[in-house]
Amino acid sequence: MTDELVIQSYLQSQASRCFSMLYERYAGKIFSKCLTLLNDEALAEDATQEIFTKIFLNMAKFKEQSRFSTWVYSITYNYCIDYIRRQKKDKAIFTEDIEKAPERQDEVPDEELFQMEVKQLKYVLDQLPVGDSAILLMKYQDDMPIKDIADILDKTESAVKMQIKRAKERARKLKDEHFPAEV
Amino acid sequence: MSIFEELESLNTDRFDSERNQRVQQRINDTLSTYRFLGQMVDIYLPRMLDTFVEMTGGRRPNEPHPHRRTPTDRVGPGTGSPSAPSGPGGPSGGNDIR
Numbered sequence: 001m002t003d004e005l006v007i008q009s010y011l012q013s014q015a016s017r018c019f020s021m022l023y024e025r026y027a028g029k030i031f032s033k034c035l036t037l038l039n040d041e042a043l044a045e046d047a048t049q050e051i052f053t054k055i056f057l058n059m060a061k062f063k064e065q066s067r068f069s070t071w072v073y074s075i076t077y078n079y080c081i082d083y084i085r086r087q088k089k090d091k092a093i094f095t096e097d098i099e100k101a102p103e104r105q106d107e108v109p110d111e112e113l114f115q116m117e118v119k120q121l122k123y124v125l126d127q128l129p130v131g132d133s134a135i136l137l138m139k140y141q142d143d144m145p146i147k148d149i150a151d152i153l154d155k156t157e158s159a160v161k162m163q164i165k166r167a168k169e170r171a172r173k174l175k176d177e178h179f180p181a182e183v
Numbered sequence: 184m185s186i187f188e189e190l191e192s193l194n195t196d197r198f199d200s201e202r203n204q205r206v207q208q209r210i211n212d213t214l215s216t217y218r219f220l221g222q223m224v225d226i227y228l229p230r231m232l233d234t235f236v237e238m239t240g241g242r243r244p245n246e247p248h249p250h251r252r253t254p255t256d257r258v259g260p261g262t263g264s265p266s267a268p269s270g271p272g273g274p275s276g277g278n279d280i281r
Contacts, residue, residue, distance in 0.1 A: 031206075
């Protein structure tokens with residue numbers, strides 16, 4: 001049964017069976033993203049609860065203009081970004097907001113990111129500004145098209161491409177600093 | 184499996200069944216509270232508004248205007264049932280002055 005059919009059924013009947021189906025499909029993934037971005041299991045658990053509550057209270061607003069998963073993840077990413085922003089009392093959530101872009105640099109190939117070990121990737125995502133981590137997860141974990149990422153972050157597609165490029169550069173720098181290649 | 188999917192899988196494993204049930208229960212509790220509040224608003228808000236209108240000197244929506252008569256309020260000839268005699272001198276007319 002597709003997500004869309006489950007949603008229609010939920011909106012008509014408010015059946016707890018539909019709620020459980022959607023919960024089982026997405027709870028683990030939402031928790032995983034919250035854990036990566038918030039870096040704390042208790043916070044990630046609370047966030048998962050609040051995000052799901054938001055999803056079910058706003059289910060009628062889902063217009064099927066995008067996939068349900070994209071809508072769910074957009075709520076998740078925006079929740080985590082807003083949470084970090086509130087904690088830091090700082091609007092800078094992307095590398096671009098924090099440091100000046102270098103004059104000209106070659107783009108980091110995707111393969112270089114994929115060659116990291118999991119613990120290295122985890123370290124790098126912990127150290128990156130939350131916006132950079134989120135944008136890398138959207139692109140490489142969720143395989144979202146640039147247009148969807150732009151919609152979620154309320155930015156233009158070219159701005160998103162630039163931010164992905166900057167996030168990859170920053171990720172490579174962090175990896176090289178903390179996990180220098182063995183000679 | 185890419186390294187990002189591997190990371191997701193590792194994190195998802197930490198969402199064990201105990202944590203899963205705890206979160207689900209808390210969501211159910213929150214949604215039940217919202218439903219209960221919604222029902223309370225549905226039931227009591229119109230009554231509270233009526234009471235407020237009455238207190239401020241207005242009329243309830245269904246209450247007839249005191250100075251306006253509807254056709255069924257008429258007193259006098261023709262107010263009885265169609266079969267009942269009408270007019271002065273009828274056996275049970277409202278205008279019986281005996």
